[in-house]
Amino acid sequence: MKNLPWMTLGAVALAASAVATAADQKSVAVTAIVEHPALDAVRDGVQAALKAEGFEQGKNLKWQYQSAQGNTGTAAQIARKFVGDKPDAIVAIATPSAQAVVAATKTVPVVFSAVTDPVAAKLVPSWEPSKNNVTGVSDLLALDKQIDLIRQVVPEAKRVGMVYNPGEANSVVVVKELKELLPKYGMTLVEASAPRSVDVGSAARSLIGKADVIYTNTDNNVVSAYEALVKVGQEAKLPLVASDTDSVKRGAIAALGINYRDLGEQTGRMVARILKGEKPGDIKPEVSTKMELFVNPGAAEKQGVKLSDALIKSAAEVVQ
Known part of the structure; x- marks a missing residue:
C-alpha cells in the first residue's frame, strides 16, 4: 500500500478527532413555563x-x-420539539412545563425542577424512584412555617387572601392544604382566581375588604405579574406575604422561601448523574431543604404594617 500524503493523514486524524468529540458531546434541552426571577435562577x-x-x-x-x-399550548409545542431532538436529558422548570414534557415522552430522560408536588401533578407515581424516565427536584414548602410568617407580619390577621391560577396543579395543592391548616390557627382562606397573568391585578382588587393579608405561593402567573399585586397592596394597605424570596425585592413585605439558584444547582447535579450514565428512574425525587427569610421594611410601611425588630434581625436578607 502506498504511503498516504501527510495532508491526507492529517485530514484523517482531524476527522477521527471530530467523530470522537461528537461522541463525547452531551445535549441538554431546558424549558420553563415563563421567565421570572425565580425560574431564571433555576x-x-x-x-x-x-x-x-x-x-x-x-x-x-x-x-x-x-x-x-x-x-400551556406553547409549552406542549416546545415539549414535542425537544423530544424530537432526542437530547440526553430534558429539564422542565415549573409544573406546567414538566407536565407537557412528561406527556410527550416515555423514553427521553426528564428532570423536573421547581415543582411543588410532583405526585399530585402526576409526574411521578410517588416520592420513591419512579422506575421510568422521570425524576427531579421539588420546591415543596412546609405551610405551617408560612402561616407562622403571616402571623408575624400581620399578628391580627384572620382572613388570608390568596391569588392563584386554578389551572396550575401546585397552586391547587397549596390551596387545599391551607384550607385544612388555617382553621387550626383561627384563620380562613379567601380565594381569588387569576387564570392568566393579566388577571392578577383584578383578582387582588377583589380581595379588598375581604382579606386582612394576601399570601402568594410560587404560582407562575402571579409571580410573573407581581408588580400588579404590589400596586393593590400599597393602594389598599393590604399586606403581601410571599413564598418566593425574589418577590420581596419587587415589593412583598416578607418571604420564607427556597433559594432558587441553589435549587437549580441541585437539579443540575441530578442531570449530571444522568449524563454520566445513571437512569432517571433509579434516582429518587428530591426536595430542597435550604430556606431563607427575606424582609422588606419599606414595603411593610407602604402596606400599612411595621415589622418587629426580631423578625428583621432573623432575616437572611433585608431589602432596602
Whole structure:
C-alpha cells in the first residue's frame, strides 16, 4: 500500500478527532413555563452545576433553552420539539412545563425542577424512584412555617387572601392544604382566581375588604405579574406575604422561601448523574431543604404594617 500524503493523514486524524468529540458531546434541552426571577435562577443554577460537573456549553455540551411565555399550548409545542431532538436529558422548570414534557415522552430522560408536588401533578407515581424516565427536584414548602410568617407580619390577621391560577396543579395543592391548616390557627382562606397573568391585578382588587393579608405561593402567573399585586397592596394597605424570596425585592413585605439558584444547582447535579450514565428512574425525587427569610421594611410601611425588630434581625436578607 502506498504511503498516504501527510495532508491526507492529517485530514484523517482531524476527522477521527471530530467523530470522537461528537461522541463525547452531551445535549441538554431546558424549558420553563415563563421567565421570572425565580425560574431564571433555576435555569442558571442548572447550567452552573453542569459546568462544575464537567459539562460546558460550547465544549462538550449542547445546551438549548426555550420559555413558553406563560402559554400551556406553547409549552406542549416546545415539549414535542425537544423530544424530537432526542437530547440526553430534558429539564422542565415549573409544573406546567414538566407536565407537557412528561406527556410527550416515555423514553427521553426528564428532570423536573421547581415543582411543588410532583405526585399530585402526576409526574411521578410517588416520592420513591419512579422506575421510568422521570425524576427531579421539588420546591415543596412546609405551610405551617408560612402561616407562622403571616402571623408575624400581620399578628391580627384572620382572613388570608390568596391569588392563584386554578389551572396550575401546585397552586391547587397549596390551596387545599391551607384550607385544612388555617382553621387550626383561627384563620380562613379567601380565594381569588387569576387564570392568566393579566388577571392578577383584578383578582387582588377583589380581595379588598375581604382579606386582612394576601399570601402568594410560587404560582407562575402571579409571580410573573407581581408588580400588579404590589400596586393593590400599597393602594389598599393590604399586606403581601410571599413564598418566593425574589418577590420581596419587587415589593412583598416578607418571604420564607427556597433559594432558587441553589435549587437549580441541585437539579443540575441530578442531570449530571444522568449524563454520566445513571437512569432517571433509579434516582429518587428530591426536595430542597435550604430556606431563607427575606424582609422588606419599606414595603411593610407602604402596606400599612411595621415589622418587629426580631423578625428583621432573623432575616437572611433585608431589602432596602
